[in-house]
Amino acid sequence: MTQEIQHERILLGRHFLTRRQFMHLTAVGFSAAALAACAPAVAPTGGAAEAPAAAESAAATDVTGGTLVWVGHQEVSGLSPSDAGPTVHWAMISNIHNALLQVDTNNELIPVLAESYEVAPDGLQFTFTLKQGVKFHDGKEFTAADVKYTYEFYSKAENGSTLANNFLGMGEIETPDDYTVVVNMNEVNADFLVNAATTWIVQSEYHAEVGEEVYRTAPIGTGAFKLVEWVPAEYTLLEAFPDHFQGRPRVDFLRQNIVPEPSVRTIALETGEADSATWPLLVEDSLRLRDEGFTVFATLAGSVKHFPLNTQLPQLSDKLVRQALLMAIDRQRIIDELWNGAAEIAHSNLSPANAFYHKADVKQYAYDPEAAKAQLEAAGWVAGADGVREKEGVRLSFTCTTITGDQARRPIAELVQQFLGEVGVEMLLEEAPVASILEALPKGEMDASIFNWTYGSQLSPDASTTLRSDGANNFSRLNNARVDELLDLGRQEIDPEKRRAYYYEIQDIVADEVPFLYLQWDQWLNVHHPRVNGLPETATTLRGDMLYPFGNVMGVQQG
């Protein structure tokens, strides 16, 4: 591990949080007008950080012209707000559209299409005052009707919307005038601002006329760029929108090329064919490019790299066994040898990137194979004839199904197989496509896997879909009545201090139960070519891809 990485890890360990940031994240209502910069947490290193421009400010006036070129790893299948899940989609959709509120590179909620907003003390009403004079790409003016339509359409899963869960508890929306939106809630949803008010707004008359399926191929938003050409598997080309309410973007065009092969994406940056990779390059390539003068943002991911375990299997149902498995794994060695040091050891479900809700002093399991053996012995698991432990005729053996072609995480599974073997636990390895794994795990049709998933994000500590006993993504099949109760309490509590207590307790339970083997929180490394300027000086972003919605403030040095 190099000194730089160590240094960066130390920086990452410090998670500053201003009172303002804290207020924003916890959905306490107040008018969000002036926003000061918060304390820096991670500074970009190397490269061209000499041109400071806060990403959240209005677009800079110094137009550089030219084309800002990004490279992504997989096709852009659609451009509607509902398609914004994958990073490569997000990077384009967020530049075509704006939302009432947006999460900036320092995880603050900033008003964009909203001038200000208020939350009723009981959390059952949100009032947004909208900016005036904002134009859509087709020239139509943005009004409250567009917000009402967008929220009503995307809150319904029967419309095929992937965003339905964000609008949990939403009731009637009133539009007393063109620039006021009142959202009434049927029940409190403490995450409404971060989840729902950040939904990209569509031109409602156009969307209603053409429908979602056409809209996603030809979107019309208020964003700084408008769509010129979209060839899903090859590129998406956007053009500067001169009438954007924050001023025209600094570049003339924004283009994302799709290049599946990671080493070719790296070469594209090196040859100057591309200015940034929206999907991270290989860690070793990112670190090498940083040494060559590229600007690299290293931010801690909200998702945890983990082995989900089927906790209903007889050999994995005892928490003492699961704790012992965690003790048997040398997680620092995995990070150093297989991840170039660009990660932090995880201690529960919620990433330290969520500075307010993350609990640091939870029960921890240091690497100690002897202690692991002793704990397994004590729990009644003794070595059988083939060296694998047994108890009452059940072998301590399970199969980990890795994602087909996952060259990054497969080696981790292989190393862990050795670690577990040393304490008499057998982990077999298989491969399957990711679609199969995600479906089989919650049904208990697979024993284990390894991937990254979000159990409460940097913005919202809610983990109802992953830790609730009836969660659609309860991959480890955790069935803990107290966790269920706490998740419900947390979602309906708007007092941040009280709310935090619930999520602290959840993290303690997860650290005690070890429903999945949490390995590490990855650093998300986003590389920008030295000729790109206007990048923020600091970013604590949820992931480095949170930089990409701000294509309008980035410029390209010509010549």
Added chain:
Amino acid sequence: MFNYILSRLLQGVLVIFLISVATFVIMRFMPGDPVRLLMGDGQIQLTDAQMQAIRAKWGLDRPAHEQYLLWAGNLLRGDFGESLIRRGVPVRNMIFEALPVSGQLNVLALVVALAVALPVGILAGVKRNSLFDNLATVGATAGAALPNFWFGLMGIIVFALVLRWLPPFGLRSWQGWVLPVAVLAAEQMAIFARVMRGATIETLTQDYVRTATAKGLTPRTVVLRHAVRNALLPVVTVIGFRIAFLFSGTIVVETVFALPGIGRLFVDSIFRLDYQVVQSIVVLLAVLVVLANLATDLLYAFVDPRIRIE
């Protein structure tokens, strides 16, 4: 001749029908749910009920046989249906955007490969065990043995990164075609040259070649007029096999060079469980392979008058 073609076509229809059923069944037996793939690594959160609503919206909640009949019925009318993943985009458009990329790429590679391989193979066959033959053999073995993937990346490193002569990916200029065509051609060249050499050697031992030589024809005329034409037969067979690749694409080269061809579309669609796209591509390919095989058989008769089609 007409009856032969007709019966072959009827057999082809049966084959295509069976393939369409088999593909449908295999895709539905593949475990996994395309709706779950919408969730990224958990940034998108959906409850079971919400996922069920999306499945219903996409028509995935209908019984399998109903889904098959709907799709097959539309297909007979020339409608390939809509993609699940690129909803709003007809599958037909997706296929006909991707096909020309793979088609042009493979035709160019085939032409380049034949232009180099045929003369080399003939010469190596005629001058058997000469220095030229040995060099050609080494070259062909290397060409066939080196994986496309490695060859492509090395080409990008040398010509795009070090020399800066060619772009590292894409087909935005004619330079973009050079590396992918070269990589694809190198592999085929090796095969064609080996086959051509073997066939040349074999024909040169035939009686009619000895007769031609005895007639006093120049060696050049003997080889070009009498030997080569007959030696081409096995090469035509190999080319016939390659026709399928023209349309099935070449997944490795398309991935390395970021080309939006049919091979990438096909493999991506399998991983994304985009049922309609996979099924439609397979059926289309089946049609093309059936036709290509028929064309190859007819071409035999043309190249070798001893073969009579009845």
